Amino acid sequence: MHKQEYAGFWIRTGAAIIDSILIIIIVAPILTAIYGTDYWFNESMNQGVWDIIFNYVLPAIAVIFFWVYKSATPGKMATRLIIVDAKTGDKPSTGQFIIRYIGYYISMIPLFLGIIWIGFDKRKQGWHDKLAGTLVIKKGL
Numbered sequence: 167m168h169k170q171e172y173a174g175f176w177i178r179t180g181a182a183i184i185d186s187i188l189i190i191i192i193v194a195p196i197l198t199a200i201y202g203t204d205y206w207f208n209e210s211m212n213q214g215v216w217d218i219i220f221n222y223v224l225p226a227i228a229v230i231f232f233w234v235y236k237s238a239t240p241g242k243m244a245t246r247l248i249i250v251d252a253k254t255g256d257k258p259s260t261g262q263f264i265i266r267y268i269g270y271y272i273s274m275i276p277l278f279l280g281i282i283w284i285g286f287d288k289r290k291q292g293w294h295d296k297l298a299g300t301l302v303i304k305k306g307l
Contacts, residue, residue, distance in 0.1 A: 172290035173302040184241030233263040246305045262298045269294030
């Protein structure tokens with residue numbers, strides 16, 4: 167296995183911000199076209215089937231697609247990060263990527279503690295990484 171430099175909390179936060187902005191740029195106009203501008207001022211958690219599809223289902227499919235084909239989302243690619251198997255340093259399996267995505271919810275539910283954990287872990291793993299057996303490393307080392 168080649169030398170790995172683990173990606174820390176702040177660079178991963180930057181990658182997540184890039185991904186979030188891209189999703190907003192794509193999804194916001196669609197949801198506005200479907201529900202109108204009142205969508206943004208409604209206090210309801212769920213405004214219909216299209217809300218669920220465009221805010222949860224399609225982003226999940228897109229993220230897992232990028233992970234499977236590029237081992238990174240656009241934000242991770244822009245920050246030169248890649249997801250690898252924690253044991254081998256190779257590309258994780260599709261199953262690991264799906265577990266990793268589900269693990270995001272587990273990491274976020276208790277006050278984002280599983281995400282914050284990245285800042286304290288010796289291998290910079292969040293709970294979602296630990297569950298899936300993955301690492302995020304800086305590419306090209």
